[in-house]
Amino acid sequence: GQNIDQPTEMTATEGAIVQINCTYQTSGFNGLFWYQQHAGEAPTFLSYNVLDGLEEKGRFSSFLSRSKGYSYLLLKELQMKDSASYLCAPERGYQKVTFGIGTKLQVIP
């Protein structure tokens, strides 16, 4: 199986920082996507990591460790609109993307 592990639910306060962790099997690994999915909507692309290290894009950053099969998504200055599911999605080979169950993040005032 794909063995993509991420927490099912998290709660954080508006204005705070939250880190969503993801571990995955490293066999055939090419890179890792993070997607955001609001309830009832399609997933939208957030980030892609292929090299080890941190990629920063505005309030969102994503980290990858290829050798450890580990990634995290860091959300800073949380806003209410960030309440959504965050999907960790390893890519194995050419455009073959598999998704974890997703982490449902609730941002509270």
Next chain:
Amino acid sequence: ETGVTQSPTHLIKTRGQQVTLRCSSQSGHNTVSWYQQALGQGPQFIFQYYREEENGRGNFPPRFSGLQFPNYSSELNVNALELDDSALYLCASSPGQDNSPLHFGNGTRLTVT
């Protein structure tokens, strides 16, 4: 630039029936992937088409089949529908290059009764 469009948006079918779902890929994209997303779960990979050929398949039975047309639009066909096939079916297109993100349509919500 037109995004990924799927039709219909909602569909209700009876167990045992057949269904065809349609997807128009984003302009310039030659790769289409189909996913099934049950409530509270992540999207599960069904299969992928690249330039009209199936280019990978997930753990779904043969009654799930597909096509891709010369204009890169695609169909997902499901035969002998089962209650567990009730889900959101997502189509995603990409330009067929490594590291390119998938661009998702809004999905078709299928209910099997």
